[in-house]
Amino acid sequence: NAGVTQTPKFRILKIGQSMTLQCTQDMNHNYMYWYRQDPGMGLKLIYYSVGAGITDKGEVPNGYNVSRSTTEDFPLRLELAAPSQTSVYFCASSLGLAETQYFGPGTRLLVL
Amino acid sequence: QKEVEQNSGPLSVPEGAIASLNCTYSDRGSQSFFWYRQYSGKSPELIMFIYSNGDKEDGRFTAQLNKASQYVSLLIRDSQPSDSATYLCAVEGSARQLTFGSGTQLTVLP
Numbered sequence: 001n002a003g004v005t006q007t008p009k010f011r012i013l014k015i016g017q018s019m020t021l022q023c024t025q026d027m028n029h030n031y032m033y034w035y036r037q038d039p040g041m042g043l044k045l046i047y048y049s050v051g052a053g054i055t056d057k058g059e060v061p062n063g064y065n066v067s068r069s070t071t072e073d074f075p076l077r078l079e080l081a082a083p084s085q086t087s088v089y090f091c092a093s094s095l096g097l098a099e100t101q102y103f104g105p106g107t108r109l110l111v112l
Numbered sequence: 113q114k115e116v117e118q119n120s121g122p123l124s125v126p127e128g129a130i131a132s133l134n135c136t137y138s139d140r141g142s143q144s145f146f147w148y149r150q151y152s153g154k155s156p157e158l159i160m161f162i163y164s165n166g167d168k169e170d171g172r173f174t175a176q177l178n179k180a181s182q183y184v185s186l187l188i189r190d191s192q193p194s195d196s197a198t199y200l201c202a203v204e205g206s207a208r209q210l211t212f213g214s215g216t217q218l219t220v221l222p
Contacts, residue, residue, distance in 0.1 A: 035212075040120070042200060042212035043156070058209065090155055097208040098144040103155040 002026055004104035006091050012110045013081040021076040021107050023091030031094045032074040033058075033101065034066065036087040043090065049074055050097070081111045115139060116203050118213035126221050131188040133216050135201030138182070144204035145177055145184045150215065151197045159199075160186070191220040 007022045025032065030051045035043040045058030049068040063085060065077040074093075078085060088108050092101040117136050125131045133147075144163055148156035162168045162175040162184065174187040184203070188195055198215040205211040 040214070042116070042214040043202075044212075045209055048209065056207075098204040098210065100146065100158050100161060101202075101210065103157070106155050 004091055004093055004102055006089075006104035006107050008107060009105065010108045010110075012112060013078075014112060015081060015083065017081050018077070018079050019081070021078070021089055021091075021109075023074045023076065023104060024072050025074075025091075025093040025102075025104075026072065027093060027095075027102065028071060029093035029095055029102075030071065031097060031099075032068065033092045033094075034064070034074070034076045035090045035092065036060065036085075037090060037106075038087050046076065046089075078109075083111050085109065086111045115205055115211045116201055116213040118199075118201050118216045120214060121217040122219055123216055124219045124221055125191050127191060127193060129191050129220075131191045131195065131218055131220070133186040133188075133199050133201075133218065134183060135185065135203075135213055136183045137201075137203040137211075139203065139205050140179075140182065142204045144210075145175070146202040146210065147173075147175060147184075147186045148200040148202060148212075149197045150200055156200055188218075191218075193220045193222050196220050
């Protein structure tokens with residue numbers, strides 16, 4: 001049982017490039033989330049999903065897109081990367097809303 | 113006003129002492145409250161959750177919730193150097209999503 005896995009661990013992007021952050025969970029959780037964490041700050045919700053085919057915006061969705069074609073996978077797409085998107089990105093999953101969330105190891109992204 | 117506020121610290125306590133971490137929240141309708149621990153460079157991991165007013169104990173950790181005063185706290189007894197980390201308070205907010213505080217950095221001095 002691997003829990004929540006994320007790839008890549010670290011990535012450097014140039015301004016304007018695009019990339020997809022991968023997230024997979026093997027706990028059969030319906031709920032999945034993407035957060036970003038800037039230095040010294042808490043977690044900000046980007047997007048979340050309540051099940052395959054259903055996604056919704058969180059607090060800071062601009063510049064990102066998501067899809068949820070399976071229960072296990074919840075990729076986050078960055079289009080036209082900007083320096084403001086330099087951050088650590090965490091994927092999480094939970095059995096239900098407002099329940100314990102289990103986090104992946106994170107992806108550190110640097111946009112130059 | 114921030115939805116979830118924590119003292120950013122850093123908070124330093126000697127080994128063996130009690131560390132007290134506090135969190136206040138603005139949404140009176142919040143029902144679920146969580147404490148996560150985050151070591152430097154790592155992902156958050158759950159320490160405790162609490163739903164009801166009062167105290168909830170788990171080993172050296174005690175979560176305290178006072179909905180009338182809109183605060184939740186975490187006490188760590190017999191603090192150990194391995195407890196040195198950032199502690200994140202998370203509160204159920206709008207659309208039943210969790211809102212995280214900015215965290216309190218705790219250092220336990222040997």
